[in-house]
Structures are given as structure tokens and as C-alpha cells.
Amino acid sequence: MRIAFITDTHFGPRAYHEGKLRKLAEHASGLTREFVQTMNDVERPNWVVNLGDVIEDQNPNDDARHYAEFLEILAGLNAPILHVAGNHDQVNLPPDTLGKLWSQPGALHYTRDLGTLRALVLRTDHTDTAVHLETAQIEWLRVELERSPLPCLVLVHHPLCEMDVSDNVWFKNQPNICRVAERRRVRDILQASGKVVAVFNGHVHWNYLSVIRGIGYVTLQSLIENVEEDAPGRPAGAYAVADFEQNRVSVRVAGAEPAHYRLDSGASFPNPR
Numbered sequence: 001m002r003i004a005f006i007t008d009t010h011f012g013p014r015a016y017h018e019g020k021l022r023k024l025a026e027h028a029s030g031l032t033r034e035f036v037q038t039m040n041d042v043e044r045p046n047w048v049v050n051l052g053d054v055i056e057d058q059n060p061n062d063d064a065r066h067y068a069e070f071l072e073i074l075a076g077l078n079a080p081i082l083h084v085a086g087n088h089d090q091v092n093l094p095p096d097t098l099g100k101l102w103s104q105p106g107a108l109h110y111t112r113d114l115g116t117l118r119a120l121v122l123r124t125d126h127t128d129t130a131v132h133l134e135t136a137q138i139e140w141l142r143v144e145l146e147r148s149p150l151p152c153l154v155l156v157h158h159p160l161c162e163m164d165v166s167d168n169v170w171f172k173n174q175p176n177i178c179r180v181a182e183r184r185r186v187r188d189i190l191q192a193s194g195k196v197v198a199v200f201n202g203h204v205h206w207n208y209l210s211v212i213r214g215i216g217y218v219t220l221q222s223l224i225e226n227v228e229e230d231a232p233g234r235p236a237g238a239y240a241v242a243d244f245e246q247n248r249v250s251v252r253v254a255g256a257e258p259a260h261y262r263l264d265s266g267a268s269f270p271n272p273r
Helices: 025-043 060-074 095-101 135-147 183-193
Strands: 002-006 015-017 020-023 047-050 081-083 110-113 118-121 152-155 196-201 208-212 215-219 239-245 248-254 259-264
Touching: 002 025, 025 060, 025 239, 060 095, 081 118, 118 135, 135 183, 183 196, 183 215, 196 239, 208 259, 215 259
Parallel strands: 002 047, 047 081, 118 152, 152 196, 196 215
Antiparallel strands: 002 239, 015 020, 110 118, 208 215, 239 248, 248 259
């Protein structure tokens, strides 16, 4: 089973942070097209996951237009797609609008069987002071894990691990809007299930791996993050490809800041078909 990941494409205007150019959004369309071509011609994944923050929120009309542009490009993929709602996606686009864009009415947290794995997609709530996973959704996660006959892959925009963000340009002064506030409670549920092979997220705009009690928590770099200190800049062009084999996950991160992780999973799952 091979799954590809893309995140934080931020279609919209380029963005500055603390006076420096950080999001090279003018490259979002071209880099997403390159991603599609690479997936179809080289990587050939069974599934593709969008981990959220497709847009750089502006207003309802521009956000819907930019999100639709992203989806139009991804429509060229020779693989089905799973979507995760990011915080920027939800500023001006309510759940029913995002659901229509995804051609998937209903809640933005959901399950999807991927063949040998079951994906559990979470929707986080981002405010100016914290990131939350509501109690009802945590209980939903516990029940879904208990019911699942398959090993599970957890997909979420914000991290559930204990990463150190003291050197992160975005969150060093505001870690409270980086990690999910209820992350310890959620990790206890994941651990107790014995069914979680890995957790993947975006949001932080860097590559990061944390292994907690045998479960790998993988954070993927933004597609358009500026890897230079300021203008004119160079986009990260990041994406990841994960191969799921018996008791092992191999993750390759491509782009300006490549990485390679090999995770031993505490959950057993079938060999790829």
C-alpha cells in the first residue's frame, strides 16, 4: 500500500511573517501540477492525502475560487484523494461548503477504508488562543478504533505529538496554536487501541518525526514554505510518499528539505495487495 501526502499549499497571496517573506504562494499552482505529474508518472500511489491549509484565507469568494483551483489540478491524479480540513480552510469556508468542494456531504471528520488500512480523518478547531479537538469527536475516534477490523492511519491537520517548536519561525512564540490541546488524551486512546500504524499532519511548515509509545507521528513540510531567510526565496516543494508493509512504514519526504523515516508499527496489517 502506497499513500502520498501534500499539505499547506496556501493558494492565494504570498505571505510575510515578522517582516520576512515566508509563504511563496505564487508557486502553489505550478508545484501542485508538478506533484500530480510525479504521482502519475513516477510514484503511482494507491491514495493521495491532502493534509489541509489549501488556501491562504482572504474572503469567501476568493477562498472558494482558490480551493476549486487546487481541486481542479488534483483531478488529474490517477488515484483517489482524501481531504483534511486545515485552519485556514475553515476561516471563510463553512463545513457544508468544504463538503461540497470535496464532493463529500456530512461531517469533516470521517472514516475511509483504503484496502488494507482504515483512515480516520479528524477535524480540529483553531482559535486565536488554542487548537482543540472537541470531546464528541474524541469519543467518536475511540469508538471507531474499537470497531475497526483494520489497522488504522490517523490524519489530522494539527500535530498530536510533543514537538519542540522553540526554533520554528511560525510557532516559537505561540506554541498554543500549534499542537492540539487535548493531544495527551487522544494519544492515550490511540495507544490503547493497538490498531494505529501512524499519524500524519501538516500545519507546522517543517518536517518532523516523533515516536511516542511505538506510534510514529509524522509532520510534513509545506509545499510553498520559503526555505530561505527572506526574499526572493525558494519554495520547499515538499511532498511525502509512505509505503505500508507488514509491521513497518517507510516515509520518503521529497523537496528542498528531504527526509526518510522507517517506522516499526505496533499494529499488524496485511501486506500490500
